[in-house]
Amino acid sequence: MQYYLDGFRPGDPDHLDAAPGREEGQGPLPDLLDVLIVGSGPAGLTLAAQLAAFPGINTRIIERRPGPMERGQADGISCRSMEMFNAFGFAEKVLRQGYWVNETTFWKPDPDAPGQIRRNGRVRDVEEGLSEMPHMILNQARVHDMYLEKMRNAPSRLVPDYGIEMVDLSVDHDAPDYPVIITIRESDKPDTRTLRARYVVGCDGARSAVRRAIGLELSGDSANHAWGVMDILAVTDFPDIRCKSLIQSATEGNIVIIPREGGYLVRFYIELDKLDPGERVANRNLTVDHLIAAAQRIIRPYSLDVKDVVWWSVYEIGQRLTQKFDDVPQEDAAQRQPRVFIAGDACHTHSPKAGQGMNVSMGDAFNLGWKLASVLEGKCPPRILHSYSAERQAVAQDLIDFDREWSRIMSARPAEPAPGAGDLPTFQRYFIEHGRYTAGMSVTYGPSAIVGAPDWQDLARGFPIGARFHSAPVIRLADAKTLELGHTILADGRWRIFAFCPADDPAAAGSAIRKLCDFLYEAPDSPVRRFTGAGADPDALIDFRAVFQQDRHDLDIGQLPPALFPQKGRLRLRDYEKAFCRDGAAGRDIFDLRGIARQRGCMVVVRPDQYVAHVLPLGAQEELAAFFTGFMLSQGPA
Numbered sequence: 145m146q147y148y149l150d151g152f153r154p155g156d157p158d159h160l161d162a163a164p165g166r167e168e169g170q171g172p173l174p175d176l177l178d179v180l181i182v183g184s185g186p187a188g189l190t191l192a193a194q195l196a197a198f199p200g201i202n203t204r205i206i207e208r209r210p211g212p213m214e215r216g217q218a219d220g221i222s223c224r225s226m227e228m229f230n231a232f233g234f235a236e237k238v239l240r241q242g243y244w245v246n247e248t249t250f251w252k253p254d255p256d257a258p259g260q261i262r263r264n265g266r267v268r269d270v271e272e273g274l275s276e277m278p279h280m281i282l283n284q285a286r287v288h289d290m291y292l293e294k295m296r297n298a299p300s301r302l303v304p305d306y307g308i309e310m311v312d313l314s315v316d317h318d319a320p321d322y323p324v325i326i327t328i329r330e331s332d333k334p335d336t337r338t339l340r341a342r343y344v345v346g347c348d349g350a351r352s353a354v355r356r357a358i359g360l361e362l363s364g365d366s367a368n369h370a371w372g373v374m375d376i377l378a379v380t381d382f383p384d385i386r387c388k389s390l391i392q393s394a395t396e397g398n399i400v401i402i403p404r405e406g407g408y409l410v411r412f413y414i415e416l417d418k419l420d421p422g423e424r425v426a427n428r429n430l431t432v433d434h435l436i437a438a439a440q441r442i443i444r445p446y447s448l449d450v451k452d453v454v455w456w457s458v459y460e461i462g463q464r465l466t467q468k469f470d471d472v473p474q475e476d477a478a479q480r481q482p483r484v485f486i487a488g489d490a491c492h493t494h495s496p497k498a499g500q501g502m503n504v505s506m507g508d509a510f511n512l513g514w515k516l517a518s519v520l521e522g523k524c525p526p527r528i529l530h531s532y533s534a535e536r537q538a539v540a541q542d543l544i545d546f547d548r549e550w551s552r553i554m555s556a557r558p559a560e561p562a563p564g565a566g567d568l569p570t571f572q573r574y575f576i577e578h579g580r581y582t583a584g585m586s587v588t589y590g591p592s593a594i595v596g597a598p599d600w601q602d603l604a605r606g607f608p609i610g611a612r613f614h615s616a617p618v619i620r621l622a623d624a625k626t627l628e629l630g631h632t633i634l635a636d637g638r639w640r641i642f643a644f645c646p647a648d649d650p651a652a653a654g655s656a657i658r659k660l661c662d663f664l665y666e667a668p669d670s671p672v673r674r675f676t677g678a679g680a681d682p683d684a685l686i687d688f689r690a691v692f693q694q695d696r697h698d699l700d701i702g703q704l705p706p707a708l709f710p711q712k713g714r715l716r717l718r719d720y721e722k723a724f725c726r727d728g729a730a731g732r733d734i735f736d737l738r739g740i741a742r743q744r745g746c747m748v749v750v751r752p753d754q755y756v757a758h759v760l761p762l763g764a765q766e767e768l769a770a771f772f773t774g775f776m777l778s779q780g781p782a
Contacts, residue, residue: 146721149713156297158233163199163299173204173305176322177341178520181205182354184304186218186284187488187505188347189291193232194513194635196298201520203302208309208331212292215455216284217373218502219404219411223270224584224612225503226277228510231635231754234290235277242282243405245269249384250572253394260445261393264569267576269388270583273737276615276628279583282405284502307331313344313357315471315483324483343516345485347509350464352490358471360486362493364464364544369555370416371495372435374456377408382446385410390554392571396441398554409454414438415555416458432456459495463544463551466491469508469533481526482533485512492540494547503584504543508536510635514752517637523675523685528594528775535589546581550574585612589755593775596749596758603746604644604759606738613640613750616734617727621696622720626727629734632689633754639772640750643690643762644740650692651703656745656762657690661707663765664688670765671772677779681712686772689722693735693742696725 147157179195181188184207195203221229221238229235248269254262269279295302312327322340329336346354350362378385389401397415404411414435432453440448468474469491470482488505512532518524553571568576580586589595589610598609606614615630633640643660650657664672665682676685690708692699701709701723708723726733735742747768749758760767 146719149717150715159297160299162301166199166299166301169301170204170303173206173308173328173339174202175339176202177204177339178202178343179204179516180324180326180339180341180344182310182344182346183207183348183352183488183490184209184212184288184306185347185349185488185505186287186291186502187490187509188345189288189295190228190506190509191345191347191487191513192302192304193291193294193298194510194637195517196295196300196302197636198517198521199299201300201517203300205302205304206308206310206328207304207306210307210331212304212306213285213288216286216288217455217457218284219281219402220500220503221280221282221287222500222503222582222584223275223277223279224587225506226280227275227612227615227630227754228506228635229290230277230631231633232291232294233634234294237290238280238282238287239278241286241405242280243403245279245281245388245403248388248390248575250569250575251384251389251391252569252572253392257445258394261391261443263384265572266387269579271579274580274583274585276630281402286405287502310348310353311336313354313484315358317480342520343483343485345487345509345512345516346490347487347505348490350489350493352486354484355466355486355490358484358486360466360468360491362464362466362491364462364493369551370430370458370460372414372416372430372438372456372458373411374414374432374435375404375409375411375454376450377452377454378410379449379451380443380447382443382448390571390575391442392569393442393444397438398571399439399442400554412439414442430458463494463548464492465537465540465544467537469537469540470529472530477530482529485529485532487512487536491537492543494544495551500543500547500582500584504539507539507584507587510753511536513635514637518752523777523779524775525777531592531594534592538590539587542581542586546578550578587612587755594751594757595755596760596771598759600746600759600761600764603741603744603761604738604748606740607748607756607759609756609759611756613748613754613756614738616737617732618691618724618734619696619727620721621692621699621723621725622701624696629691629724630754632687632721633750635752637752638683639686639752639757641686641688641768642748642750643688644735644745644748645690645692645762646743646745647693650690650694650705651700657692657708658705660747660762660765661688661705665707667765669769671769671776674769674778675772675776682707682710683712683719683722689724691724691726691734693726695728699725 178201192205249266250264251261252264254260314325316323324341324344326339386403391399400413402411471484472480487508595610615628618629645657664670709718745762747760751757
């Protein structure tokens, strides 16, 4: 973590200085806004936490509830979300407070006693090397708390405006500015008030008022199956009560057990009744006693003595999706720019057993946040905003397809293993085969203005273009600190260029890294020169870093290109955290782990949301300049 760039300041470095005019907080809700976020669930708070870092963008978030969530329903945090949390600065807190899902166990009917279950296998929950982060379980409300703290400590001092609901929304397409008209009302008052905004983002759940206002609907179907969920404190002799467990009984239904944080709490997802076509689960008048009794029948021969039920609910399995995630019909996309967006449950709903709801919702917001900031700060043209719906609607469709099949398998009766599957039941085999999906690593964005073509993918096979940047260990040159390279990517709206250097002498006048540095910081067509505002630090828009193959003791900082140690801030201090060396320990060499061409090296361009945008040769200066020119606006000489 870096601080003191503009002078020494005592106190907590996570508590940033307030922006001018924000010293006393954000003040009353103004009539004109750059961005209005509706809803303070995981999507809304992810977006708000991103935009809170930009005090020049007037952002507010309204929430109809009277205060912060105290007890959340979502609890699964995928490895990919943990990587994102690291960019926001609170992954370590989640690691300390949450439950680590290390192993998943599988149970099936005991052939010698069909009314009972027996363990059929165990697997590592996340495959080796998939991420440096684990799969975690933590109450959604705690995740909200961490986002809220991030927002309060940001320069904008952003906090939600609670007790305010959106009543109506419309877009004045002829208005040159602030075209979105929003009618709001304080929850306990009849009077309404009108605001105007440049952009509105609906993160207001499955019954989204924002979605309805722009004429979109959730469409899909129900599987006509009822499940119950309960968080309990219990005494049991079931041996895997502190492991994630998938249980399939012969005749009584199925259970998914998810241990919770704190060492005692555990969540049960319990299969209940098959519903008639068109029937709603509420018609069954199911109670928590029904859930407990079903769980006790399914886990026989083991006992379950429930001491306390912290929370419970029943739900119907169903998957629904909107056709668009913004207010521009597909046929009008060439003529209109989006002004209203929806994210999270407002545009996709599904069953909770796959553990993807909160994770995909936060991914929606992380995708949209940096794009809104780039447009509002004049760095990118508004057309880049079309990419949000294009990228995330495809992700949501994949989620719906996965959840439909997973829900079908989890509700199916036990069957003989498929040919060639050994002794693995279908639900166990499907879980293992789709581990990358449940870890959040299956998202890959296709070629676009902000995702390059795979012409040079062979230079870095382990950094697939369009996929998330897969971190690996490196050693920082200046201070010998071992760290994950991906942890240098923060949720600050900046692009990254990682230069993986060939084994030639980087100090030589004609070395590949010196030529690249000269281009980036001296050439007029360099993206750093063209798109970084005058007077800004050289890494304000594009954070350039280099990774060397040499041992750090074989490199002399004084002989390396000065661009790797740029002068920044009011005091023009040197930044010594841009240069790294490979970790020479067995199995930790980033060049080997990510399939980087050692003889040629390469550049890996990474988007602000941690996804790989391009892979290029180190000498591909024209191609690099053309890529950034395709979606950025010139700011003049830096």
